Amino acid sequence: MSEHGAITRMMERRQVLMYVGGMGVGALVGLAAPAAAAVLDHAINPAIAALLYVTFLQVPVANMGAALRDTRFMAVLLGVNFVVVPAIVAALYPLLPGDPAIRVGVLLVLLCPCVDYVIVFSGLAGGDNRRLLAATPVLLILQMALLPPFLAVFMGSEVADVVDVSPFVTAFVVLIVIPLALAWGTQALAVRSAPAQRFRDGVDVAMVPLMTVVLAVVVASQIRTLDDHGRDVAGLIPVYAVFLVAMAILGLLIARLARIDLAGRRAIAFSGATRNSLVVLPLALSLPPGFEVAASAVVTQTLVEVLGMVALVAIIPRTTR
Secondary structure (H helix, E strand, O other), rough: OOOOHHHHHHHOOOHHHHHHHHHHHHHHHHHHHHHHHHHHHHHHHHHHHHHHEEEOOOOOHHHHHHHHHHHHHHHHOOOOOOHHHHHHHHHHHHHOOOOOOHHHHHHHHHHEEEHHHHHHHHHHHHOOOHHHHHHHHHHHHHHHHHHHHHHHHHHHHHHOOOOOOOHHHHHHHHHHHHHHHHHHHHHHHHHHHHHHHHHHHHHHHHHHHHHHHHHHHHHHHHHHHHOOHHHHHHOOOHHHHHHHHHHHHHHHHHHHHHHOOOOHHHHHHHHHHOOOOOHHHHHHHHHHHHOHHHHHHHHHHHHHHHHHHHHHHHHHHHHOO
16 A cells, blocks of 8 residues: 555545544634634635545546436435425424524524535545535525425424525535635646646545634634623534434435435435535525524534534444445
8 A cells, every 4th residue: 555545545544533622623713712713614615625625636527427316315315304304304403493494594494404424425525426416406406496495394484584695605605616626627637647637636635634624714713702692502402413423324224215326325324414504604694684593503503513514524434344
């Protein structure tokens, strides 16, 4: 095995420890240095974009068309996210606090499937991030279209009318379009340039360190957001944990019943369990006065999910064959 390959395997074996360590460092920075945490809030999207660029480099352009033509995988993925997830949210809804602002924050985050770091987490657990990547535009467009009617069903049209979907568009451009274009450009250049080819072949060594940085930045920038409303949203932690576990299990079971291959089953499980918290947070922050606690509800889900994703990366490869 080459030195590069040995380093990559070593980091993959220690990735869970690195992720937990990154979150610990992020928590310490966020609590001890609020000014630094405020600056790091602006580093979330660039950090995720860099991580996705490295991820996209591992997905050849030629494979994208085949992924989009996999109608069975796509149908199960969409069914899990837009049929099963709303049903689970409806089952959990009576357990939520009565505060409408908290409820709208929970709905914003749980009803929207992740389109960014789920691709990385899924890949780390042996999931098919190629097909998840191909499904990203469909997932994003459908959640933009379905979020207002979902909110209206759960809480009434007045709440749905105050939600601005423009952050979805910004996230799609910054987190998907730009990194994907740069990755495809690098792949094209690697065909004609030996240095570019060596860069493409060796950049996967940065995957685990970049994920560690993303987790540290997310935790550092968001943990103090809970100061003002931590007591109000503490009761959401078990709700979010139950949702994550339930959707991971249901995703695996439904995909297995649909005869999806192993990598596809793992990808569907991660997609069902992982929510679009970093994209919907600007939506929560843009809500009118009186809804401030909605952002804390979203941040609480982010922190629960980050811990859950690290656990799933370790558990799913050992429990699915």
